Amino acid sequence: MRGDDFSFFLSFISGHVFIALFQIHKFFLIITDLGEGTTS
Structure with a gap:
């Protein structure tokens, strides 16, 4: 693997x-948000 391929x-x-x-x-x-909505 070349350096260019590795960086990509x-x-x-x-x-x-x-x-x-x-x-x-x-x-x-x-x-x-759903959890707080159901608990409150």
Whole structure:
């Protein structure tokens, strides 16, 4: 694997990890909102 391919692979993975973390965070916010709505 060349250096260019490796750097592209790293940026590709980091981008997907960032998107996944953002979606998981948004999902947890929705869950907590629903939980607070039902408990109150």
